[in-house]
Amino acid sequence: MEPLSNKxxxxxxxxxxxxxxxYLPAIAQGLSITMKHFxxxxxxxRYPEQKREFSENFRGLHSLKRDEQGRERCTACGLCALSCPxxxxxxxxxxxxxxxxxxxxxxxxxxxxxxxxxxxxxCGLCEEACPKEAxxxxxxxxxxxxxxxxxxxxxxxxxxxxxxx
Amino acid sequence: xxxxxxxxxxVLVLIIFAISLVVAMYSTYAERKVAAFLxxxxxxxxxxxxxxxxxxxxxxxxxxxxxxxPTRASGFLFVVGPSLAIMTAxxxxxxxxxxxxxxIGSRVIDLQVTDINVGILYIFxxxxxxxxxxxIGGWASNNKxxxxxxxxxxxxxxxxxxxxxxxxxxxxxxxxxxxxxxxxEQQHGWHWNVLYQPLGFLIxxxxxxxxxxxxxxxxxECETELVGGYHTEYxxxxxxxxxxxxxxxxxxxxxxxxxxxxxxxxxxGMDWVAAHAGPTIAPIIGVIVLxxxxxxxIFFFMWIRWTIPRFRYDQLMHLGWKTLIxxxxxxxxLTGVIATLIKNFA
Numbered sequence: 001m002e003p004l005s006n007k008x009x010x011x012x013x014x015x016x017x018x019x020x021x022x023y024l025p026a027i028a029q030g031l032s033i034t035m036k037h038f039x040x041x042x043x044x045x046r047y048p049e050q051k052r053e054f055s056e057n058f059r060g061l062h063s064l065k066r067d068e069q070g071r072e073r074c075t076a077c078g079l080c081a082l083s084c085p086x087x088x089x090x091x092x093x094x095x096x097x098x099x100x101x102x103x104x105x106x107x108x109x110x111x112x113x114x115x116x117x118x119x120x121x122x123c124g125l126c127e128e129a130c131p132k133e134a135x136x137x138x139x140x141x142x143x144x145x146x147x148x149x150x151x152x153x154x155x156x157x158x159x160x161x162x163x164x165x
Numbered sequence: 166x167x168x169x170x171x172x173x174x175x176v177l178v179l180i181i182f183a184i185s186l187v188v189a190m191y192s193t194y195a196e197r198k199v200a201a202f203l204x205x206x207x208x209x210x211x212x213x214x215x216x217x218x219x220x221x222x223x224x225x226x227x228x229x230x231x232x233x234x235p236t237r238a239s240g241f242l243f244v245v246g247p248s249l250a251i252m253t254a255x256x257x258x259x260x261x262x263x264x265x266x267x268x269i270g271s272r273v274i275d276l277q278v279t280d281i282n283v284g285i286l287y288i289f290x291x292x293x294x295x296x297x298x299x300x301i302g303g304w305a306s307n308n309k310x311x312x313x314x315x316x317x318x319x320x321x322x323x324x325x326x327x328x329x330x331x332x333x334x335x336x337x338x339x340x341x342x343x344x345x346x347x348x349x350e351q352q353h354g355w356h357w358n359v360l361y362q363p364l365g366f367l368i369x370x371x372x373x374x375x376x377x378x379x380x381x382x383x384x385x386e387c388e389t390e391l392v393g394g395y396h397t398e399y400x401x402x403x404x405x406x407x408x409x410x411x412x413x414x415x416x417x418x419x420x421x422x423x424x425x426x427x428x429x430x431x432x433x434g435m436d437w438v439a440a441h442a443g444p445t446i447a448p449i450i451g452v453i454v455l456x457x458x459x460x461x462x463i464f465f466f467m468w469i470r471w472t473i474p475r476f477r478y479d480q481l482m483h484l485g486w487k488t489l490i491x492x493x494x495x496x497x498x499l500t501g502v503i504a505t506l507i508k509n510f511a
Contacts, residue, residue, distance in 0.1 A: 035468070
């Protein structure tokens, strides 16, 4: 058969010559290579003390944002839950009562807002879907835990801390 | 022998025992550190500064682990195996001369537990006993992998002991004695045997690697084929004994290599040091020199381990029977011819 390209190279099996059969030159060569690595700087990042820097568009833990007056931006429209391909977000809407204007920006707010971190795939579609710029994936890596229910993060973990505290 | 002499010997035995255990303990740490450095990593660094408490943590872990004796195993032999392995590893160091005679006050102390006139034979006997620990353990486990590992250990040890013995014969033709103390004394200054027996040393070292079951000859415990080899069924401190025995063996065979071929406690300029430092301090320097050589060899053992892949089993046998034994015999002939020529014409 005609070869498709003329790049085919026939390799012949050569018997080992004396020095190759004696192992020792090859061993010496190998030893010199490993010795070079002995003096090289290690590449380890010593994790808990030292962290690898994330890239600028790294998507980590979600945070629910507040506006410049410290009110929660989320209005529980549900677009994030709808856009979520992993169905990780659930919420219950609540109506803002009189006297709560300093807490919530709109008349409707998320009374319960939960993200299941075991379901979340950190795709960032929720932050793209949000019309109120209320959710961003700008946090760290999700920490470990022991039970599945502890990975369902509520508002206590998601909402940004108030401004003047 | 007086009571005080007996006491001194006893103290010496305890010191050597303690030193070989500590060295073996820190060899496990050194092995992991060396491996890490050779692979651009850090190695254990959590237990204490630079991880120097790691061996203690490992030991504590070994003691805490559940001890399992398989129901189908032969209970008595299962315990005898690791005990024999560690015992033979520990008694090998009895005939090694650790330094020249030391003078404390008016008393002259030999830095050697016992100088028997067949020291090398004793070492050989102990080393070949060592394989029984592995064989018994592998057999008693009643496990195919363990048995295969044990068989490999036995045949490997038999094959390489021959060329090891033959390489020693060439050395003995030069030294004319089997006593390790006299061999060490003959290498005064820089008259190290390795200068006269380079090939013999090479063969001896390769065989020492095989005898201690170190890579590239670690087929008895080869993980990729035999799970854990002869110690597959072992757990807890019995496993610890097997692993520990390997490191003590490494220490002892390094000491033997240093004594037989690399001058033992001798170093160039030792007469000048002895004249200036006095009869108490100079031997201590000799001991330090010997230990430097031993640690050098231990490092070399580790360096080799993290460089070369394991031999295939047929390659191992091929190397042992068809390469090393003829080479060792040629070395004997060569040594004999050259020694005779020098004797008659020079």
